[in-house]
Amino acid sequence: xxxxxxxxxxxxxxxxxxxxxxxxxxxxxxxxxxxxxxxxxxxxxxxxxxxxxxxxxxxxxxxxxxxxxxxxxxxxxxxxxxxxxxxxxxxxxxxxxxxxxxxxxxxxxxxxxxxxxxxxxxxxxxxxxxxxxxxxxxxxxxxxxxxxxxxxxxxxxxxxxxxxxxxxxxxxxxxxxxxxxxxxxxxxxxxxxxxxxxxxxxxxxxxxxxxxxxxxxxxxxxxxxxxxxxxxxxxxxxxxxxxxxxxxxxxxxxxxxxxxxxxxxxxxxxxxxxxxxxxxxxxxxxxxxxxxxxxxxxxxxxxxxxxxxxxxxxxxxxxxx
Amino acid sequence: xxxxxxxxxxxxxxxxxxxxxxxxxxxxxxxxxxxxxxxxxxxxxxxxxxxxxxxxxxxxxxxxxxxxxxxxxxxxxxxxxxxxxxxxxxxxxxxxxxxxxxxxxxxxxxxxxxxxxxxxxxxxxxxxxxxxxxxxxxxxxxxxxxxxxxxxxxxxxxxxxxxxxxxxxxxxxxxxxxxxxxxxxxxxxxxxxxxxxxxxxxxxxxxxxxxxxxxxxxxxxxxxxxxxxxxxxxxxxxxxxxxxxxxxxxxxxxxxxxxxxxxxxxxxxxxxxxxxxxxxxxxxxxxxxxxxxxxxxxxxxxxxxxxxxxxxxxxxxxxxxxxxxxxxxxxxxxxxxxxxxxxxxxxxxxxxxxxxxxxxxxxxxxxxxxxxxxxxxxxxxxxxxxxxxxxxxxxxxxxxxxxxxxxxxxxxxxxxxxxxxxxxxxxxxxxxxxxxxxxxxxx
Numbered sequence: 030x031x032x033x034x035x036x037x038x039x040x041x042x043x044x045x046x047x048x049x050x051x052x053x054x055x056x057x058x059x060x061x062x063x064x065x066x067x068x069x070x071x072x073x074x075x076x077x078x079x080x081x082x083x084x085x086x087x088x089x090x091x092x093x094x095x096x097x098x099x100x101x102x103x104x105x106x107x108x109x110x111x112x113x114x115x116x117x118x119x120x121x122x123x124x125x126x127x128x129x130x131x132x133x134x135x136x137x138x139x140x141x142x143x144x145x146x147x148x149x150x151x152x153x154x155x156x157x158x159x160x161x162x163x164x165x166x167x168x169x170x171x172x173x174x175x176x177x178x179x180x181x182x183x184x185x186x187x188x189x190x191x192x193x194x195x196x197x198x199x200x201x202x203x204x205x206x207x208x209x210x211x212x213x214x215x216x217x218x219x220x221x222x223x224x225x226x227x228x229x230x231x232x233x234x235x236x237x238x239x240x241x242x243x244x245x246x247x248x249x250x251x252x253x254x255x256x257x258x259x260x261x262x263x264x265x266x267x268x269x270x271x272x273x274x275x276x277x278x279x280x281x282x283x284x285x286x287x288x289x290x291x292x293x294x295x296x297x298x299x300x301x302x303x304x305x306x307x308x309x310x311x312x313x314x315x316x317x318x319x320x321x322x323x324x325x326x327x328x329x330x331x332x333x334x335x336x337x338x339x340x341x342x343x344x345x346x347x348x349x350x
Numbered sequence: 351x352x353x354x355x356x357x358x359x360x361x362x363x364x365x366x367x368x369x370x371x372x373x374x375x376x377x378x379x380x381x382x383x384x385x386x387x388x389x390x391x392x393x394x395x396x397x398x399x400x401x402x403x404x405x406x407x408x409x410x411x412x413x414x415x416x417x418x419x420x421x422x423x424x425x426x427x428x429x430x431x432x433x434x435x436x437x438x439x440x441x442x443x444x445x446x447x448x449x450x451x452x453x454x455x456x457x458x459x460x461x462x463x464x465x466x467x468x469x470x471x472x473x474x475x476x477x478x479x480x481x482x483x484x485x486x487x488x489x490x491x492x493x494x495x496x497x498x499x500x501x502x503x504x505x506x507x508x509x510x511x512x513x514x515x516x517x518x519x520x521x522x523x524x525x526x527x528x529x530x531x532x533x534x535x536x537x538x539x540x541x542x543x544x545x546x547x548x549x550x551x552x553x554x555x556x557x558x559x560x561x562x563x564x565x566x567x568x569x570x571x572x573x574x575x576x577x578x579x580x581x582x583x584x585x586x587x588x589x590x591x592x593x594x595x596x597x598x599x600x601x602x603x604x605x606x607x608x609x610x611x612x613x614x615x616x617x618x619x620x621x622x623x624x625x626x627x628x629x630x631x632x633x634x635x636x637x638x639x640x641x642x643x644x645x646x647x648x649x650x651x652x653x654x655x656x657x658x659x660x661x662x663x664x665x666x667x668x669x670x671x672x673x674x675x676x677x678x679x680x681x682x683x684x685x686x687x688x689x690x691x692x693x694x695x696x697x698x699x700x701x702x703x704x705x706x707x708x709x710x711x712x713x714x715x716x717x718x719x720x721x722x723x724x725x726x727x728x729x730x731x732x733x734x735x736x737x738x739x740x741x742x743x744x745x746x747x748x749x750x751x752x753x754x755x756x757x758x759x760x761x762x763x764x765x766x767x768x769x770x771x772x773x774x775x776x777x778x779x780x781x782x783x784x785x786x787x788x789x790x791x792x793x
Binding site: 037039040041043047048050104143144146147236285291294333338339340341 | 362596603676683714720726727733754
């Protein structure tokens with residue numbers, strides 16, 4: 030019975046939970062939205078997504094090879110980033126736009142700050158902001174679903190805002206729920222996104238604290254501050270339009286850039302909701318989801334510091350200096 | 351009878367794997383040829399040996415005298431001849447002075463072993479003295495001398511006693527079997543503790559995954575005044591002292607405090623059983639139930655073994671290894687201690703010997719923290735393990751302390767749940783050591 034036993038500190042066994050499995054779950058959860066995007070906007074949407082994912086994975090791989098770092102593309106996080114970048118561009122953009130976006134997301138936002146877990150803002154959203162600032166026309170030309178080439182249309186939020194030419198009609202709510210409307214590749218179908226979100230909740234990859242507080246805040250704000258007086262706002266259009274569902278479930282919940290404390294997560298959601306509503310209602314852009322998340326990403330460390338949970342057996346919450 | 355299921359916030363649901371042994375009756379293991387009895391098996395001062403090499407000793411004879419109040423004596427678990435008194439490897443990983451006794455297979459009882467009378471005739475001090483002289487220390491693992499717990503300072507008004515039958519550690523079933531097979535003794539032990547503390551309220555708290563134990567204990571407590579069986583949710587670490595008190599009484603042991611600060615004393619079911627034996631038969635703590643289990647043991651068993659029995663003999667009795675063993679653990683998989691050799695004895699706090707196969711114990715790839723916050727969600731003490739760990743790994747123990755490192759109960763939920771397989775509790779434990787070392791230096 031002479032054996033070599035492994036000696037480590039306890040605990041001696043660990044859960045099946047693995048980060049690569051979590052990221053794979055996110056990829057799986059994004060697939061219904063990808064299918065919806067492909068149905069509404071054609072094969073081009075799928076192609077752009079594939080280009081985006083390839084660019085993201087390749088960028089991470091090349092950087093790690095060049096810097097002699099451990100190759101981490103097997104954790105699927107670059108795949109998720111690539112998908113989200115593609116989901117955030119209109120289906121009409123040139124093929125190289127999502128490629129440049131993914132390169133920016135991985136090279137600048139993720140790898141420059143130390144790779145997975147160390148980025149201080151959501152890479153895909155930073156890429157969207159970068160693309161929007163650099164190629165504003167391409168990034169705001171929306172297509173009528175099913176007629177990608179040439180015919181431009183308005184997003185429901187732009188119609189609400191009144192920035193589009195007169196005569197544009199708001200689609201009905203069912204059409205918006207299904208997603209047969211103008212928008213970016215992955216954001217239009219609330220139905221498909223919610224199927225994915227339900228899967229993530231079932232797999233315990235995310236919890237409801239951020240998405241619910243985010244969506245409820247936007248709903249309440251846009252209802253109160255309606256165009257025709259208080260408490261008249263078309264809040265369902267605001268919830269189903271734009272990138273709110275995508276942002277609330279898939280991007281505001283990004284692990285490294287959202288708070289770790291339960292209260293902090295609720296604050297993150299409410300903050301995102303307030304900023305989104307302010308931008309949508311009174312700002313220059315019809316859509317504010319991505320900027321609101323980016324802004325809240327930056328105060329995440331601060332939120333964590335001030336929302337430390339009450340430690341068992343202590344009376345009050347102590348602030349960590 | 352309460353049908354409410356009590357619990358606490360946080361915690362995890364690991365694979366319990368208790369079905370390996372939870373239906374197996376406690377089996378008496380034949381007494382080994384030789385026992386090695388460390389003179390320190392409890393938290394507190396080690397004992398002074400009372401015997402010399404070559405002495406004949408009897409079963410139950412005191413062979414080590416307690417030095418100081420926070421200490422308990424040790425007794426011979428066999429009759430025979432003292433072969434050596436020398437430092438031997440102890441389950442804590444250190445070499446500790448131990449008495450090596452060659453068994454003469456006669457089990458000649460020491461003259462001191464006789465029943466101590468019924469509870470009514472004993473005073474509180476009598477009971478505490480019997481418990482101390484019987485060498486009883488907490489049998490859940492920490493081995494804190496029981497008589498010390500039963501002597502709270504006068505300013506702490508204890509009004510509740512909880513017998514801990516949660517047994518939340520995966521794999522272990524020794525407490526479970528004790529409750530199924532010896533419920534009367536456990537209730538007797540509880541009554542003795544209540545009398546020693548002059549307290550009226552006693553609870554026996556059991557996780558609902560042990561319905562047969564709940565049934566047996568309810569039967570044994572029927573008609574007993576002030577004694578109640580309560581059901582706990584099956585969740586780890588439900589049997590952690592602070593989590594148990596919170597679930598049963600709603601009280602929170604203050605940070606840095608003891609259960610007595612909220613008027614509670616907690617004792618393990620094994621301890622209650624040993625107290626009953628010490629009073630009813632006069633038998634000191636010379637044997638205990640140990641669960642020998644794990645997928646890498648041929649025949650897992652609940653064994654009644656003499657203190658000082660070598661792990662090697664216990665494994666041999668259970669048919670040896672099954673496949674390739676990877677880890678040998680005393681205690682459970684969440685908080686037990688990994689051992690490098692089978693040449694160590696079972697002591698008063700050894701609740702289990704767990705052998706995991708090598709394919710279950712391969713170290714997993716550690717990835718950078720993604721701040722997923724799972725550790726924050728599961729921490730039963732409401733800590734932020736990721737930050738304490740981060741500061742600890744950066745040798746910034748002062749900041750780790752500000753994040754309440756010292757409140758960590760080392761249950762291991764954070765490391766268990768971490769999807770990046772980070773050494774969370776491992777590094778927090780390191781921070782605690784460093785912080786306490788610094789405090790000692792400053793004192």
